[in-house]
Amino acid sequence: MVGFKNRYMVMEVFLNPNRDHVGNDCIIITQFNVSKAIKESILLNFGECGLASSVGSFMVKYVNPITNTCIIRVSRGEYQKVWSAITMVRSIGNYPVTFNMLDLSGSIKACRTAALKCEELKFEQFKLMVGDRLSTDDTQRMHNYLEKIKVLEH
Numbered sequence: 001m002v003g004f005k006n007r008y009m010v011m012e013v014f015l016n017p018n019r020d021h022v023g024n025d026c027i028i029i030t031q032f033n034v035s036k037a038i039k040e041s042i043l044l045n046f047g048e049c050g051l052a053s054s055v056g057s058f059m060v061k062y063v064n065p066i067t068n069t070c071i072i073r074v075s076r077g078e079y080q081k082v083w084s085a086i087t088m089v090r091s092i093g094n095y096p097v098t099f100n101m102l103d104l105s106g107s108i109k110a111c112r113t114a115a116l117k118c119e120e121l122k123f124e125q126f127k128l129m130v131g132d133r134l135s136t137d138d139t140q141r142m143h144n145y146l147e148k149i150k151v152l153e154h
Contacts, residue, residue, distance in 0.1 A: 005076035006057055008111035010103040010118060011086065013068040016096040027095040031060045034070055037092045041085040054078045054085075061152060062115070064145045066138070067122040069102070071115055071152070076106070108152055115149050 013029055027033065039058075043051045054074065062071040074082045086099045103114035123142050127134055 004057065005106070006073050006108075007076050007079035008061070008105050008108060009072045009074070009079070009083065009086075009101060010105075010111060010115045011070050011072060012100040012102050012118075012122075013070065013092075014098040014100060015068065016098060027093050027097075029063055029065045029068055029070070029092070031063045031070075033092045034063060034072075035060045037089050037097075038072070038082065038086055041089045042082065045085050045088055046081060050081060054082055058082065062148060064119065064142075066142055066145065067119055067126060069115065069119055069122065071111060071149075079104075112149055112152055116146065119146060119149065 013034070015027065015029075035058075038060075039051065039055065042054050046054075056078075057073060057075040058078075059073045060070055061073050062069075064070070072082070072086075083101070083104075086101075089097065089099055091097060102118050103111065105111045105114060126142075130138075
């Protein structure tokens with residue numbers, strides 16, 4: 001029996017406060033928000049048939065709202081369609097965003113390694129940016145997110 005082949009994408013979400021958006025609220029990136037925005041983009045750009053073929057194994061496995069990094073699982077046959085739909089996402093809710101691919105891998109193990117490396121570097125950058133305002137609560141939350149990556153399964 002052959003296992004189901006997936007691709008794992010490590011994506012970075014850039015929040016763009018300079019572009020026009022409705023309201024003054026900042027958005028918090030969640031699995032639901034990211035998944036909904038990507039599915040809407042697939043539907044808009046590839047139609048119902050494209051959406052139906054893509055959602056079989058599509059799943060947002062991990063989201064970190066501190067570093068705005070996410071891991072997305074999709075089937076090997078559909079990853080290019082999903083990737084192109086992700087590049088066409090312009091907003092989550094009413095807040096303008098842009099996605100950047102950090103890594104594409106064929107196994108969860110390679111994805112975990114790449115995601116951990118990216119997350120640790122981004123958190124170091126976050127600590128430098130925040131400086132003295134970094135609380136122990138923020139540090140604990142970040143360590144919890146790193147632990148979530150370490151225990152990711154198929």
